[in-house]
Amino acid sequence: MKDPVDPEDQKVLVQFLRILRGLSQEEQAARAGLDPSSVRRYKKGKSMPRKGYEQLVAGADLPIELVEACHLPAIQAGRAASLHFSSDLFADLESAAVVLDRTLSGAHRAAIAALLAELERDEAAAAESSWEAKTWRFVELLCHESEAVAAAETGRALKLAELALRVAERAPGKGARRSKLEANVWIFLGNARRVNGELPTAEAAFTRARELWAAWTGPTPIPLAAWRLPDGQASLRRHQGRFAEALVLHGEALAASPEAAGRILLNTAFTLEQQGEPERALATLHEAELRIDAAREPRLLCVLHFNRLVNLCNLRRYAEAAELLPAVQAMALGRPLDEVRVRWLGAKIDAGLGRRTEAAAALDQVRREFLDRRIAFDAAVASLELAVLYLEDGRSAEVKTLAAELAPIFAAQNVARETLASVKLFCEAVRQETATAELARRCLKEMRRAGGR
Numbered sequence: 001m002k003d004p005v006d007p008e009d010q011k012v013l014v015q016f017l018r019i020l021r022g023l024s025q026e027e028q029a030a031r032a033g034l035d036p037s038s039v040r041r042y043k044k045g046k047s048m049p050r051k052g053y054e055q056l057v058a059g060a061d062l063p064i065e066l067v068e069a070c071h072l073p074a075i076q077a078g079r080a081a082s083l084h085f086s087s088d089l090f091a092d093l094e095s096a097a098v099v100l101d102r103t104l105s106g107a108h109r110a111a112i113a114a115l116l117a118e119l120e121r122d123e124a125a126a127a128e129s130s131w132e133a134k135t136w137r138f139v140e141l142l143c144h145e146s147e148a149v150a151a152a153e154t155g156r157a158l159k160l161a162e163l164a165l166r167v168a169e170r171a172p173g174k175g176a177r178r179s180k181l182e183a184n185v186w187i188f189l190g191n192a193r194r195v196n197g198e199l200p201t202a203e204a205a206f207t208r209a210r211e212l213w214a215a216w217t218g219p220t221p222i223p224l225a226a227w228r229l230p231d232g233q234a235s236l237r238r239h240q241g242r243f244a245e246a247l248v249l250h251g252e253a254l255a256a257s258p259e260a261a262g263r264i265l266l267n268t269a270f271t272l273e274q275q276g277e278p279e280r281a282l283a284t285l286h287e288a289e290l291r292i293d294a295a296r297e298p299r300l301l302c303v304l305h306f307n308r309l310v311n312l313c314n315l316r317r318y319a320e321a322a323e324l325l326p327a328v329q330a331m332a333l334g335r336p337l338d339e340v341r342v343r344w345l346g347a348k349i350d351a352g353l354g355r356r357t358e359a360a361a362a363l364d365q366v367r368r369e370f371l372d373r374r375i376a377f378d379a380a381v382a383s384l385e386l387a388v389l390y391l392e393d394g395r396s397a398e399v400k401t402l403a404a405e406l407a408p409i410f411a412a413q414n415v416a417r418e419t420l421a422s423v424k425l426f427c428e429a430v431r432q433e434t435a436t437a438e439l440a441r442r443c444l445k446e447m448r449r450a451g452g453r
Contacts, residue, residue: 004053005072007045012075013067014043017060032059068134132173133221136181139168140222143188152337152375154196161189176216183212184224187232194236206233227257231264234271243275262292266304269311278311285311302331302338309345318352325349340369344382351389360389377447380406380423384444387426391437403430422447 005013018028025043029036032055042048042056057064062071142164150157165185171178190205209229234249250268254261265288272281285308294301305328312321325346332338347362363386370379383406390399406423422443429435 003047004050005048007047009072009075010042010048011045013071014039014056016071016075017056017062021060028056028059032056034059132171135167135171136220136222139164139171139181139185140224142167143185146188146192150192150195152373154192158189158192158196161185161192165189173221177218177220179212179215180220180224183209183215184228186212187228190236191232194239199236199240202236202239206236225257225260227253227260227264229253230256231267235267238271238274243271246271262288262297263300265291266300266307269307273307273311273314278314281311282308298331299335299338302328302335305331306342306345309349313345313348313352316352318349321349322353337373340366340373344378348385351385356389356393360386363389381444381447384422384426384440384447387435387440388437388444391435391440396433399430399435403427403435 003010018025021028021031023031025039026036029039032039032052034052034055038052039056042052054064057067142160146157146160146164149160165182168178168181168185171181186205186209190202190209193199193202193205206229209232213226213229230249231253234246234253237243237246237249247268250264250271253264254268257264265284269281269284269288272278272284285304289301289304292300292304305324309321309324309328312318312324325342328345329339329342332342343362344366347359347366350356350362351359363382367379367382367386370376370382383402387399387402390396390402403426406427426435426440426443429439
């Protein structure tokens with residue numbers, strides 16, 4: 001009879017289960033009800049029967065459904081693709097197991113919650129659920145985790161999407177049907193590449209997604225959202241400055257899934273704002289607000305109100321924005337990065353109302369927080385916004401200090417070429433004492449255009 005786990009995957013899994021619970025080898029064997037010599041053999045990749053596998057998993061206090069839907073696909077993909085493990089790390093399996101758990105900690109928490117809720121809700125149905133369906137759910141969790149961290153951790157978002165693709169390519173079940181799962185992952189991979197500034201490869205990802213999506217029209221183990229493909233591609237078109245095409249794609253997404261209208265309209269409003277149509281963006285945000293389930297998706301409502309204030313600022317309606325700001329601040333509480341972005345918005349409102357000292361102090365704090373979080377693009381934008389204020393007020397010494405801090409930090413980080421070019425242009429002008437507020441505004445405009453923000 002075939003062993004339940006590939007011997008190479010087994011080596012990592014045995015160590016992973018032990019380290020996850022902080023056990024010695026003897027303690028692991030005792031908790032599993034196995035002889036220590038058997039566990040040592042399994043650790044070396046020797047034949048492990050199904051019963052021994054189940055006992056090891058039970059000894060780690062994990063549902064076997066979780067291991068098969070989450071940990072094993074991650075181990076297989078990581079070993080095959082070397083996405084998170086070098087060959088040196090795999091020589092040290094204990095390190096590999098620890099890295100695996102740290103790398104996918106967010107996705108693991110989501111997977112654990114989802115699978116245990118399923119088991120608690122209907123143990124019989126969960127037991128009958130196929131490994132294929134559970135692997136699809138795990139891939140979806142990786143994709144959503146990639147999307148969730150994309151704004152703050154572009155590199156991690158890309159790695160998560162790449163890992164999701166490796167798992168999808170190795171998912172059990174019918175190969176032709178798997179094309180739908182792979183197509184879904186390519187959407188998120190395209191998004192991750194877009195926010196990472198890799199526009200040509202993002203374009204290729206969405207092209208591949210469309211090809212694969214059309215390759216299978218039959219049933220799938222779990223439902224997949226058809227609206228994500230045109231809506232994700234719309235975000236890429238917006239990033240490329242192709243606004244008319246983006247709006248057509250938003251419309252395609254809305255037609256594909258009216259139930260996701262709130263989220264789609266929110267993205268549409270952002271496209272309109274970037275196109276320079278704040279009035280239309282505000283009207284679309286109002287329509288989106290009527291379609292968002294605030295109880296189920298509270299953060300979407302926070303984003304919506306935040307974007308409303310951005311458009312009010314674009315219309316120079318700063319007093320109106322100031323009145324609405326406290327409500328957005330309250331919505332952002334408890335989400336540190338959202339709190340930073342709302343503070344950034346408050347600085348823009350202060351500047352618009354002529355409260356320049358308060359605006360400069362807030363911008364300086366915000367840019368430092370972005371730098372600490374290694375969110376290079378937003379740190380650069382906030383820094384240039386602060387430079388505009390300094391230059392308008394004749395504070396040349398502060399501008400020199402700002403430029404001196406910016407140059408080495410951005411040279412050392414993985415920043416999109418266009419962003420780095422704008423920062424370098426500004427810093428060089430400061431060095432030659434030719435920097436003006438107009439130059440800073442021009443660099444700022446170029447960066448926003450290149451960054452799709």
